Amino acid sequence: MNILYTNFHGDYGGGQDTYVRDLAAAMSRHHRVTVASPEGSRLSRLLKDSPDVAIFDMEFKPRWNRLCQEILRLRQLIVAERFDVIHVNGSADHRQVMLALLGCRYRPAVVLTKHNTYRADSFGNLLRARLATDHTIAVSDYVAGMLALRSPYGNVTVVKHGVRRQAAERLASDEIRRRKIALFGPSGADAIVLGSSAGTAPEKGWMDLIAALGRLPEHERERFRVLLVGAEPTAEQCEQIALHRMAARTAFTGRLDDVRTPFSIIDVSFVLSYHESLSYACREAMALGCPAIVTRVGGLPENVEPGVDGWVVPPREPAAIEAILRAIMREPGCVRAMGRSARLKGKREFSFERFIDATLSVYQKSIRHNPYRRVTSMRSV
Secondary structure, three states: OEEEEEOOOOOOOOHHHHHHHHHHHHHOOOOEEEEEEOOOOHHHHHOOOOOOEEEEEOOOOOOHHHHHHHHHHHHHHHHHHOOOEEEEOOHHHHHHHHHHHOOOOOOOEEEEEEOOOOOOOOHHHHHHHHHHOOEEEEOOHHHHHHHHHOOOOOOEEEOOOOOOOOOOOOOOHHHHHHHHHHHHOHHHOOOEEEEEOOOOOHHHOHHHHHHHHHOOOHHHHOOEEEEEOEOOOOHHHHHHHHHOOOHHHEEEOEOOOOOHHHHOOOOEEEEOOOOOOOOHHHHHHHHOOOOEEEEOOOOHHHHOOEOOOEEEEOOOOHHHHHHHHHHHHHOOHHHHHHHHHHHHHHHHHOOHHHHHHHHHHHHHHHHHOOOOOOOOOOOOO
8 A cells, every 4th residue: 555644744743743653654564655744844853763654845834925836746746656545634734635636537545634623614624525535533532523513524433542652661669769859859759740741832731730739738739740741831831830839849851752751750640731632642641651630621531531540620620630639649559550550551442553453444445435546556465
């Protein structure tokens, strides 16, 4: 099978970068794979060590005076490579693929993954659904329900993220203490570390955790530390952290491609977003053995069984998070037990192989129902 993946993110695409990278690398073992992505994008960089994946520099948000040129380049690529499937991942690249295919006698099957919970009932969505979508992948049951209720997209299959990186052996307690001291100083040696790789954008809701910690008395607050993987905080965010007396207890790693090192000392993960389709960050943290605090938005609750491998709270409610923190302090042993349950769920339900097989099944189904062509290129069946 000959597959083209498209990605519009010019810099940092978060979980979508991980999604496309993991699919492209896995599919390239048995199929021909090309990824069209802006030059210098994080996705292109992540794939540089995948020799069987071809990278094609392509702008999906060009200036208007270059739009026709980029559409023509994409059309020429499609015609020359005779792809069986084009897998699009956002409105910008989907639109450009639609325009490139207009009038083409040769037309690959087009598969869309709906990665977010933004409305999909606009006129643009109607055009893309009718002219350039053979099948739609929803990353959660919530997204599938949203598409069924109010969108023009049909042939929807739910394929939830699989986690490629499984947890390594847990570090010895002395090594965990050493790493905590290196990051937070001697006072943090035995602290409960709350961590997230979901990013530091305001809509990720992490300031609600900071506010919840600020509600605790000083001696209780001292029992916690916060570790965030993502962009450095803004000046306004730093002011809020200081206001809640958490400045000396909060650390930022910057953006990382591999989160296993910070998660080796994280005890409890959190994704407190205000809107979220499923969250690769949540699934990866749980697979690494961290129970998760998540908000009751979008597909986030689909990851967690409350009281078993995590907790679910309403969005924008620091008081609800505070109650969980107090419960953890009363019974700190629950964190280890819930972490084991989270790790087991990662192995059982976040299977990377199942994710790849389910996605491949969507491709095969789309090709079978594509009246324009048959599969002409395969490395193996």
